[in-house]
Amino acid sequence: xxxxxxxxxxxxxxxxxxxxxxxxxxxxxxxxxxxxxxxxxxxxxxxxxxxxxxxxxxxxxxxxxxxxxxxxxxxxxxxxxxxxxxxxxxxxxxxxxxxxxxxxxxxxxxxxxxxxxxxxxxxxxxxxxxxxxxxxxxxxxxxxxxxxxxxxxxxxxxxxxxxxxxxxxxxxxxxxxxxxxxxxxxxxxxxxxxxxxxxxxxxxxxxxxxxxxxxxxxxxxxxxxxxxxxxxxxxxxxxxxxxxxxxxxxxxxxxxxxxxxxxxxxxxxxxxxxxxxxxxxxxxxxxxxxxxxxxxxxxxxxxxxxxxxxxxxxxxxxxxxxxxxxxxxxxxxxxxxxxxxxxxxxxxxxxxxxxxxxxxxxxxxxxxxxxxxxxxxxxxxxxxxxxxxxxxxxxxxxxxxxxxxxxxxxxxxxxxxxxxxxxxxxxxxxxxxxxxxxxxxxxxxxxxxxxxxxxxxxxxxxxxxxxxxx
Amino acid sequence: xxxxxxxxxxxxxxxxxxxxxxxxxxxxxxxxxxxxxxxxxxxxxxxxxxxxxxxxxxxxxxxxxxxxxxxxxxxxxxxxxxxxxxxxxxxxxxxxxxxxxxxxxxxxxxxxxxxxxxxxxxxxxxxxxxxxxxxxxxxxxxxxxxxxxxxxxxxxxxxxxxxxxxxxxxxxxxxxxxxxxxxxxxxxxxxxxxxxxxxxxxxxxxxxxxxxxxxxxxxxxxxxxxxxxxxxxxxxxxxxxxxxxxxxxxxxxxxxxxxxxxxxxxxxxxxxxxxxxxx
Numbered sequence: 029x030x031x032x033x034x035x036x037x038x039x040x041x042x043x044x045x046x047x048x049x050x051x052x053x054x055x056x057x058x059x060x061x062x063x064x065x066x067x068x069x070x071x072x073x074x075x076x077x078x079x080x081x082x083x084x085x086x087x088x089x090x091x092x093x094x095x096x097x098x099x100x101x102x103x104x105x106x107x108x109x110x111x112x113x114x115x116x117x118x119x120x121x122x123x124x125x126x127x128x129x130x131x132x133x134x135x136x137x138x139x140x141x142x143x144x145x146x147x148x149x150x151x152x153x154x155x156x157x158x159x160x161x162x163x164x165x166x167x168x169x170x171x172x173x174x175x176x177x178x179x180x181x182x183x184x185x186x187x188x189x190x191x192x193x194x195x196x197x198x199x200x201x202x203x204x205x206x207x208x209x210x211x212x213x214x215x216x217x218x219x220x221x222x223x224x225x226x227x228x229x230x231x232x233x234x235x236x237x238x239x240x241x242x243x244x245x246x247x248x249x250x251x252x253x254x255x256x257x258x259x260x261x262x263x264x265x266x267x268x269x270x271x272x273x274x275x276x277x278x279x280x281x282x283x284x285x286x287x288x289x290x291x292x293x294x295x296x297x298x299x300x301x302x303x304x305x306x307x308x309x310x311x312x313x314x315x316x317x318x319x320x321x322x323x324x325x326x327x328x329x330x331x332x333x334x335x336x337x338x339x340x341x342x343x344x345x346x347x348x349x350x351x352x353x354x355x356x357x358x359x360x361x362x363x364x365x366x367x368x369x370x371x372x373x374x375x376x377x378x379x380x381x382x383x384x385x386x387x388x389x390x391x392x393x394x395x396x397x398x399x400x401x402x403x404x405x406x407x408x409x410x411x412x413x414x415x416x417x418x419x420x421x422x423x424x425x426x427x428x429x430x431x432x433x434x435x436x437x438x439x440x441x442x443x444x445x446x447x448x449x450x451x452x453x454x455x456x457x458x459x460x461x462x463x464x465x466x467x468x469x470x471x472x473x474x475x476x477x478x479x480x481x482x483x484x485x486x487x488x489x490x491x492x493x494x495x496x497x498x
Numbered sequence: 499x500x501x502x503x504x505x506x507x508x509x510x511x512x513x514x515x516x517x518x519x520x521x522x523x524x525x526x527x528x529x530x531x532x533x534x535x536x537x538x539x540x541x542x543x544x545x546x547x548x549x550x551x552x553x554x555x556x557x558x559x560x561x562x563x564x565x566x567x568x569x570x571x572x573x574x575x576x577x578x579x580x581x582x583x584x585x586x587x588x589x590x591x592x593x594x595x596x597x598x599x600x601x602x603x604x605x606x607x608x609x610x611x612x613x614x615x616x617x618x619x620x621x622x623x624x625x626x627x628x629x630x631x632x633x634x635x636x637x638x639x640x641x642x643x644x645x646x647x648x649x650x651x652x653x654x655x656x657x658x659x660x661x662x663x664x665x666x667x668x669x670x671x672x673x674x675x676x677x678x679x680x681x682x683x684x685x686x687x688x689x690x691x692x693x694x695x696x697x698x699x700x701x702x703x704x705x706x707x708x709x710x711x712x713x714x715x716x717x718x719x720x721x722x723x724x725x726x727x728x729x730x731x732x733x734x735x736x737x738x739x740x741x742x743x744x745x746x747x748x749x750x751x752x753x754x755x756x757x758x759x760x761x762x763x764x765x766x767x768x769x770x771x772x773x774x775x776x777x
Contacts (some may be wrong), residue, residue, distance in 0.1 A: 042739040046732050051755075053728035060718035062766055092716045205714075214712065253561075253623040261626055281626040282709045291539040293711040294626075435713060439700040448694055450689035481682050 039110035048104045055100070059091045074475055091363070105202055112195045118492040119188050130180035135473040137369050140484050142472040142491035148174035150461045150468050156497055157459055162492070165457065187452035188477060193445030200438030206284060207431030213237050214445040219245035220300055220421040224268070228426040239290060239426070243267040248297055248420040261294050263422040289428055296423030315349065316403040318388075322396075329403055333366075345373040345383075363390070367402060455479035457487065459494070470494060501552035501565075502619040505574055506612040508548060512577065512605035519597035524670050538601055542581035545608075549578060549737035552621065561623040566637040569766075570619045575637070576762075579645035580604040587649065588666035591711050592681065593675050599652030612753075621771060639684035640698030640723075644758050646691030647730070651755035653684045680700030681743050684751055692730050699723050718768040722761040729754040 038044065062083075071089060072080045087094030146153070155467040157179055161168050165181035186301060199331055215228030215237050224244040227236050246264040253259050267275040277285045284293040309352070319328045321342050328341040337348040349369040356366035363402050366384040373379075384390050387399040460471045472491045476483035518534030521527065552565040552574070565571040584600040587593060611617055624633075657680040661672065666672050674680070702720070707713040714720060733750040736742040742750075 032590070042735060045735050046740070049728045049732040049735070053725045053732070056721050056725050059716060064716065067579075092721075222585040249516045255623060257623055257625060259623065259626070260629075280629075282705075284708065284711065291711055293709070295710065366711065425711040429712075432707065432713065436704070439704070443693070443697055446693045450693055479686070481679070481686075 030261055036110060036114075040114045041107075042111070044107050045111070046102070048100060050109060051082075052097075052100050052104065053093070055097060058088060062088060064092070065090050085444075101202070105199065108195045108198060112192055118191060119192070121174050123185050123188050128167070128169075128185075129183065130171075130456070130458070132178060132458065132460070135456075135475065138473050138475070140473075140487065141469065142487055144491060144495045145464065145467050145469050146495060147467055148461050149466070153468060153470075153497075154179075154369075155462055155471065157461070157494065160494065160497070161459065163456070165455070173462070176460070176468065179459040179461070180456065181453070181459075182456040184452050185447050185454050188454050190305060190445055190447075190449035190452065194442060194449055195445075197438045197442035197445055200441060201435055202438075204431040205436030207434055208429040209431075212429040212431065213427065215426045217243065217424050218298070218421045218424055219243065221245055221248050221419055228424075230456075241274070241288065243292065243424070243426075244268055245422050248422045250297060250420070263294055263297075265292065265422075266401055289430065291427050291429075293427070294422065295425040295426040298421055298423065300419040300421055317347070317349075318401045318403040319344075319347075319381075320401075321397040340371075340398055343374065345371065347371050347400060351405070356384065357385075358381065363387065370399070371396070371398075371400070373397070451479075451484070455483060455486075457490065485491075501548045501555055502612075504544060504549040505608070505619075508541055508545045508577070509605065509608040509612045511537055511544060512581075512601055512608055513657075515541055515597070516601040516605045519594070519601055523598045523673055525594050526670075526673060530748050531597075534597055534601075535588065535594070537729055538581070538597060539585065541604075542578065542585060542592065543606060545574065545578045550575060556621050559621060561621060561776075563624045564634050565621075566633060566638075566777075567608055567624055567628055568618070570611050572637065572762075573607045573617065574646060576605040577604040577611070579641045580607065580648055583642070583645050583649050583690075587683070591679075593672055593679075593683070595656070596649070596653060596683075600654050603648045603652060627709055630705055630709065632708070636698060636701040636705055639694050639701055643691045643694035643696075643698050644762060646687045646694060647726075647751075647755050647758045650684050650687035650691060650751050653680055653687065654751040656680055656705050657684065657748040658745065661748075665758060676745065681747060684747060685737060687745050688730055688733060688751060689753070692727075692734065695723070695727055695730070699727065717764045719761065722757065722765050726754060726757040726761050729757050 066156055068353060075083060083089060091097055132146050154177055158170060161179055161181040165183045168179065168181035171178045214231045216231060217225045217228040219225050224242050226242045227238045230237050244266040245268060249262045251259045262278050262280050264278045265285055266273050275287055279285045279294045281294050284380045314331055314333055317330050317332060319330060324342060330338050332338040332349060334349045334352065337346045340347055347369055349367055351366065351368045354365045356363050358441045363384040364386045366382050369381050370378050371381045381391060383400060385402050391399045391401055455476045457472065457474040472487055474483045474487040515534050515538035518530040518537060522531035522534060552765060556563055556565060566575060581604050582602060584597065587596055656674055657677065660674040660677055660680060662675050663671050703713040733747060733754060737747055
């Protein structure tokens with residue numbers, strides 16, 4: 029009745045499986061070549077307006093969560109479920125038959141049979157052979173024939189279920205993933221040393237997720253190898269509920285803290301921005317500039333103020349300061365206080381130049397004929413902060429995933445299932461013994477539902493063993 | 499002698515073994531075949547010794563970790579796993595010719611490790627993300643998977659060569675095992691590889707979950723390992739359920755090994771979390 033349904037027929041096909049697996053493999057490549065979930069601006073610059081629009085419509089920039097990719101996964105799961113159900117009843121009947129029937133004719137059709145002749149009558153061999161078969165195979169049956177006996181034995185009939193176990197494990201993985209995405213969250217929190225949070229920001233939506241407890245960051249520590257490579261990131265955390273400390277733990281990468289089903293991971297760290305010192309306002313003052321001429325290597329100091337052009341020595345044009353910015357940015361990086369000016373070379377277009385007060389070498393990056401910097405900046409403004417003064421924050425990944433145990437059981441079941449599917453087969457052997465004068469003729473045949481070469485080799489081994497049995 | 503010197507010597511051993519195996523196959527000589535086997539066994543033993551020595555050296559320096567943490571060490575282990583799997587086939591199936599197709603891959607891995615200027619043989623300390631008990635389980639299972647796929651690739655090449663003239667009774671083609679045996683051997687290797695690739699992906703996922711709080715994040719290496727898994731899953735289904743065998747399986751096995759190589763090397767040129775393997 030099932031087979032009549034066209035939907036069922038569509039999903040029961042292994043052609044569909046092959047198509048879906050290859051489509052998933054091929055499309056998955058896209059997301060490894062185009063970095064996922066980056067800034068739209070970056071994509072726009074890289075691909076131009078047309079491709080950008082097209083890729084955006086197809087969700088290429090977050091393709092593993094795109095509707096069409098999820099649809100492929102959904103079709104694969106449906107395919108797995110339908111195929112498994114469709115074939116399960118036949119396998120079930122094979123594994124749990126009303127009565128296990130051995131059929132000599134099935135064995136006689138085999139190409140590979142082992143045969144030998146041995147001293148002794150069938151009656152004398154029967155006990156030895158049955159105990160051998162019992163040891164190697166377990167379940168067995170002996171049928172008397174006119175001038176001897178036929179011994180059937182088998183093992184691992186249930187191994188026919190192996191592939192269903194693998195399929196069930198895949199379904200468990202998907203269920204676990206769905207549970208995780210419905211009832212879990214992925215958040216993060218940057219906690220400065222000595223401070224606490226009781227909520228985190230979610231990665232995908234940016235929403236604030238209350239935790240129901242407080243995470244206090246006592247201390248962050250970083251240690252290095254003598255090569256300079258980082259050795260350990262360590263945050264000493266305390267969990268508090270209603271102001272009462274409940275749990276204390278130092279977390280490092282690979283050793284998270286778990287509390288109330290929420291896991292807290294050591295993910296990143298950073299230095300706190302130093303306390304802002306009030307910057308001196310230059311806008312109304314006389315400013316000294318240093319001009320370093322590349323060709324001669326000479327450094328000239330010139331006095332100027334904002335709005336007043338100054339001649340650059342050695343005939344390199346003019347320079348005019350235009351503005352002072354106490355909090356300037358360069359390519360999105362904060363570079364502190366800076367003066368801006370216009371450089372007008374003798375030949376070529378005038379250009380904007382930025383002179384950060386704290387980085388006298390900054391203008392070298394421009395690779396011009398002249399390097400301009402602000403002279404006489406007080407030394408202490410530049411000196412880097414002493415190590416012990418640096419205040420860190422711990423970047424914590426804070427997640428809840430109630431589906432993870434379903435996924436993990438799926439993992440274990442998948443390994444067990446693969447092992448059974450690949451390396452265990454339903455094996456049956458048949459040993460036929462016939463009297464021939466004072467001797468017996470013995471034939472051995474074996475059937476397996478998988479790994480036929482292995483079965484053939486096993487039958488050869490048994491034949492050798494039985495021929496030498498005394 | 500330090501481990502790097504010992505291991506560069508292993509490169510030559512595998513090179514000689516490969517040469518002898520190929521010579522024995524082409525010139526139908528049993529002498530080089532026997533020689534090749536002993537050279538290969540010596541190479542594998544030295545490869546293992548180099549691996550263990552490097553482990554010890556890392557403890558002597560004070561870093562103390564299994565030599566499975568960067569490109570050089572993974573290549574050394576890759577060669578070792580190929581050697582072990584090859585030796586298993588040689589003993590179990592008595593198919594010497596397989597050596598002519600398996601030892602060259604071990605040789606190439608070791609040659610790349612020893613000679614490429616991009617691969618440093620310096621013992622480096624473990625960065626925090628790699629300090630985990632899962633490191634050994636994850637890398638060992640992945641590489642047994644990769645190695646089985648590598649050997650399957652070699653056997654698939656043998657299949658395609660043999661299928662030029664399967665019924666020839668003399669010449670170098672006749673000295674290859676029969677098509678059915680090669681086909682079955684490919685299948686066996688791929689089942690073994692698939693089991694280990696699955697365990698490798700799983701241990702990696704469990705590890706990622708304990709380090710970063712997410713068992714799957716679609717980083718390029720993860721994704722490519724899954725692509726590889728899809729390709730071999732296709733092969734297994736096509737064979738078992740659609741009765742594919744022979745050339746079609748050989749081609750799929752070659753494509754699958756291409757995916758393995760990309761997972762192993764190619765991904766290092768893409769951005770992502772898994773950058774340790776690149777150094």
